[in-house]
Amino acid sequence: MRTAAEKPLSSAPQSRPEGRLGRLWGEIKANKISYLFIAPYGLLFTLFTVIPVFVAIALSFTNYNMIQPPKFVGWANYLRLFLSDDVFLIAVKNTFVFAIITGPLSYFASFLYAWFINELRPKIRAVFTLMLYAPSISGALFMIWTVMFSGDAYGYVNGFLLYWGIIKEPVQWLTDPKYMMGVVIIVVLWMSLGTSFLAFIAGLQGIDSSLYEAGAVDGIRNRWQELFYITLPQMRGYLMFGAIMSITGSFTAAAQIIPLVGFPSTDYAGHTIVAHLIDYGNVRFEMGTASAIAVILFLTMVGVQRWVQRFLNKLGT
Amino acid sequence: MRVGLWNKKPARSFGGDLAIFIFLFAGALFSVLPLIYAVSNAFKPLNELFLFPPVFFARNPTLDNFFDLFVLMSNSWVPFSRYVMNTLVISIGGTAGHVIVASLAAYALAKHKFPGSNFFFGIVVLSLMFAREVTNIPNYLIVSRFGLVDTYWAIILPAWAMSLGLFLMKQFIEAMIPDALLEAARIEGASEWKIFWRIVMPNCKPGWLTLIILSFQGLWAETGGQFIYSEQLKTLPYALNQIIAGGIARAGVGAAVGVIMMIVPIIVFVVNQSNVIDTMGTSGIK
Structure with a gap:
């Protein structure tokens, strides 16, 4: 008697009530147009993302050197990473330190700056947006930081500190394990106003201005109240988007770190999980273990994302 | 005031x-x-x-x-303008296709409820968290199975189905298109196709303008990597990297390359961003 309680979901022809399967088929037929809309994307996405990811997951249970066919080894790659690979554990530790600092900071910076910018008039707003966003499209120019933090006296930072007598001899910013992570974090934060920042700006633009006028009438007295009662609830979808971008960005960082501190870095002090993955995949050609790292990283990020989502769901409710 | x-x-x-x-x-x-x-x-x-x-x-x-x-450019094997054109084809073709293909899917996922929609969107979001480095090999096998290796399509087609665009556009469509507007259009007999082009896309202009910036900038930096072998199909970043690889004597040239590579994404950014900001004043739908 479930059918009686079920309200009709769509205008699907309910002429052949053959239980759940028949009803599902009816629904699918009724939503034909929706499937047509996602078809081009779905096809390409399956081909170029879903299948390769599943192949990589399968490879994580094999020994695969890219020349001989993969050989099934069960959990061996995973066990090896956790039990006999000290560097992997260093990489995990570094990645967490890095992600816990840069993830939330880049997220809050992206939102705060987008929110600040939204307060400005259009012309000046465009100028500030460009200035803040420019580092994330600087491409090769970000290598200027290796000159700034260069370990000899010609590095800008050392040159400056030596000139003012703050330090007596040049600091090895990018090779001394003591400073390496700090410098990397500064550089990555410098580049952090990127995708989420732009999404937040566009999202804030889209909020109906009559909501704010109504809020003012209803007794909103300052910008914080406005932020918490009107803006944040309206922005929930974008906030989730930004959170996922920050999580993936901070946990998969390697592309900006390796050019700064070298590969491998001194004492592996700048070694991240993805750097370790690149080590296995591109240097040692052990794709099985590289894939196992990708799976572990994936599960970690999914866990973190679930946890963050619980927080965001509470927002403004 | x-x-x-x-x-x-x-x-x-x-x-x-x-x-x-x-x-x-x-x-x-x-x-x-x-x-x-x-x-x-x-x-x-x-x-x-x-x-x-x-x-x-x-x-x-x-x-x-x-x-x-x-001077270094003019010494290159194929005319340098060829590299520029390759990168333009990839960046424009990839971005245009991505915006359209991802927006179509995002509209259906945001505004239609149908079996599998949440599941599909969930997969797209999860895929963002899988390290690209290990999917390179299966990706290469698939691209070569379709005979696309060493063509523009090897870069352009995967770009159309990047996860970012779908995720971003779904958020924009959900936030910016009121259901009532769609209902009204349906009552007047507009087809979904027409609704998409006449109502959804015009009204979430800030969304796709932002997506154009992000997508273009990623493709502009594309080196072609494992997919492109012919010199006449190589991209601008690839060619410029080859030039910089000349060592310390070319440190200044490297900086010049950096400046040149940044100019076009900045132009795209400025044009689009000023439009993002303009749309606020003109959209009268809400």
Whole structure:
């Protein structure tokens, strides 16, 4: 008697009530147009993302050197990473330190700056947006930081500190394990106003201005109240988007770190999980273990994302 | 009414405005100073690049680095304009397709409820968290199975189905298109196809303008990597990287390359972003 309680979901022809399967088929037929809309994307996405990811997951249970066919080894790659690979554990530790600092900071910076910018008039707003966003499209120019933090006296930072007598001899910013992570974090934060920042700006633009006028009438007295009662609830979808971008960005960082501190870095002090993955995949050609790292990283990020989502769901409710 | 910097809004204090401006100004300085360093390096003669103490602006600004770069470019195997064209084809073709294909799917996922929609969207979001480095090999096998290796399509087709665009556009469509608007159009007999082009896309313009910026900038930096082997199909970043690989004597040329690579994404950004900001004034739907 479930059918009686079920309200009709769509205008699907309910002429052949053959239980759940028949009803599902009816629904699918009724939503034909929706499937047509996602078809081009779905096809390409399956081909170029879903299948390769599943192949990589399968490879994580094999020994695969890219020349001989993969050989099934069960959990061996995973066990090896956790039990006999000290560097992997260093990489995990570094990645967490890095992600816990840069993830939330880049997220809050992206939102705060987008929110600040939204307060400005259009012309000046465009100028500030460009200035803040420019580092994330600087491409090769970000290598200027290796000159700034260069370990000899010609590095800008050392040159400056030596000139003012703050330090007596040049600091090895990018090779001394003591400073390496700090410098990397500064550089990555410098580049952090990127995708989420732009999404937040566009999202804030889209909020109906009559909501704010109504809020003012209803007794909103300052910008914080406005932020918490009107803006944040309206922005929930974008906030989730930004959170996922920050999580993936901070946990998969390697592309900006390796050019700064070298590969491998001194004492592996700048070694991240993805750097370790690149080590296995591109240097040692052990794709099985590289894939196992990708799976572990994936599960970690999914866990973190679930946890963050619980927080965001509470927002403004 | 206040004049000047601020967008007029209710409930604003002067102290708050001031604090925000200081924050913005500090952030902008931190962002831009290193870039000014980098750009001014491109205009420094070689003997100024390695001075102690280092100098901020070039004392004798010169275009030598750019001339050197052009000389190196003209020595290249295929005409340099060819690399530029390859990158333009990939960037424009990839971005245009991505915006359309991802928006179509995003519209259906955001505004239609159908079996499998949540599942599909969930997969797209999860896929963002899987490291690309290990999917390269299966990706290569698939691309080669379709005979696309060494064609533009090897870069363009996967770009159409990147996860970012779908995720971003779904958020924009959900937030910016009121259901009532769609209902009204349906009652008047508009087809879904027509609704998509006439209502959904025009009304989430800030969304796809932003997506164009992000997608273009990613593809502009595309080196072609494992998929492109013929010299006449190689991209601009690839060719410029080859030039920089010449070592320390070309440090200045490297900076010049960086400046040139950044110009086009900045133009795309400025054009689109000014439109993002303009749309606010003109959209009258809500």
